[in-house]
Amino acid sequence: MNASIWAGVRQRVQSLVAAPGSNRVFGAVGHKFFLEDPLTLAELADLEGQMGVSLPEEYRDFLVHVGAGGAxxxxxxxxxxxxxxxxRWEGDGAELADLSRLAEPFPRExxxxxxxxxxxxxxxxxxDFEEIEDFDDAIEAWNERWEPLMFSSDRTVGATVISTLGCAAREWLIIxxxxxxxxxxxxxxDDEDLKPLLDGNGGPMTFARWYLTWLEEAERQPAPVPAAD
Known part of the structure; x- marks a missing residue:
C-alpha cells in the first residue's frame, strides 16, 4: 500500500479539535473532528472478502492509515x-447501497x-394548471412514477453512500x-439526477482529493473576530 498521501493526515484532523475557528467548519458540530480507529489489514481483507470486491486504492489506504470513518x-x-x-457502512441513507452488488460496474449514464x-x-x-388541486394531483401521480425509477437500486450498483450533506443530499463513493x-x-x-462531483478545475473528484480538499479548507478556516469592547 502507498500511504504517502495520507502521511500525517490523521494527526492534522485531530489537531483541528483545538484550532481557532474550527467549530465553524460545516458538519463539525456533529463529528467534532473525531476519527474512528483505522482498520487492521486483516479487517480490511475481511471487509473486501465479504463484499467480493477490492476497494479503490485511495480509500483502502485511508481506512488503514487514517481511520475507518469519522471527521x-x-x-x-x-x-x-x-x-x-x-x-456495513453506517450513516443516513447508507441502506440505499446494495452491498451484494458492489462488484457490478456503476452505471455512470x-x-x-x-x-x-x-x-x-x-x-x-x-x-399549467388553473386549480392548485389539479396540480397537486398531477404532481402526486408523477412522483408515483418518478421515485421508483429514480431510486431504483440498479442506478447505484457498484457504489456505497460515503457521506451526507443533510436534507437527503448524499455523496457516493464508486467502487x-x-x-x-x-x-x-x-x-x-430535489429531483436532480446523480452526477459526478467535480473539483475546482472541472476534473473528477477522487476520494483522496475530496477528503484532502476538505481538510485544507478546514485548516484555513479563520478564527472568529473578538467582539469589540
Missing amino acids: GPAHGVYPARLIQGRW GANPEAVQALLSKRPEEE SGPERGRIWSDNRA
Whole structure:
C-alpha cells in the first residue's frame, strides 16, 4: 500500500479539535473532528472478502492509515463497521447501497437514462394548471412514477453512500466500473439526477482529493473576530 498521501493526515484532523475557528467548519458540530480507529489489514481483507470486491486504492489506504470513518467532508465519512459478523457502512441513507452488488460496474449514464429523461421532461408545472388541486394531483401521480425509477437500486450498483450533506443530499463513493474511486453527488430528493462531483478545475473528484480538499479548507478556516469592547 502507498500511504504517502495520507502521511500525517490523521494527526492534522485531530489537531483541528483545538484550532481557532474550527467549530465553524460545516458538519463539525456533529463529528467534532473525531476519527474512528483505522482498520487492521486483516479487517480490511475481511471487509473486501465479504463484499467480493477490492476497494479503490485511495480509500483502502485511508481506512488503514487514517481511520475507518469519522471527521471529513460535509457531516463526515461514513464508518465501515463490523456488526454481528457482517461489514456495513453506517450513516443516513447508507441502506440505499446494495452491498451484494458492489462488484457490478456503476452505471455512470444511470440505469434507463432514456426513461429518466423522458419522465423528467413531463414533470407537471404549476403554471399549467388553473386549480392548485389539479396540480397537486398531477404532481402526486408523477412522483408515483418518478421515485421508483429514480431510486431504483440498479442506478447505484457498484457504489456505497460515503457521506451526507443533510436534507437527503448524499455523496457516493464508486467502487466498481469506469468511475471507480470517484465521488458522485446525489440530490435525487430535489429531483436532480446523480452526477459526478467535480473539483475546482472541472476534473473528477477522487476520494483522496475530496477528503484532502476538505481538510485544507478546514485548516484555513479563520478564527472568529473578538467582539469589540
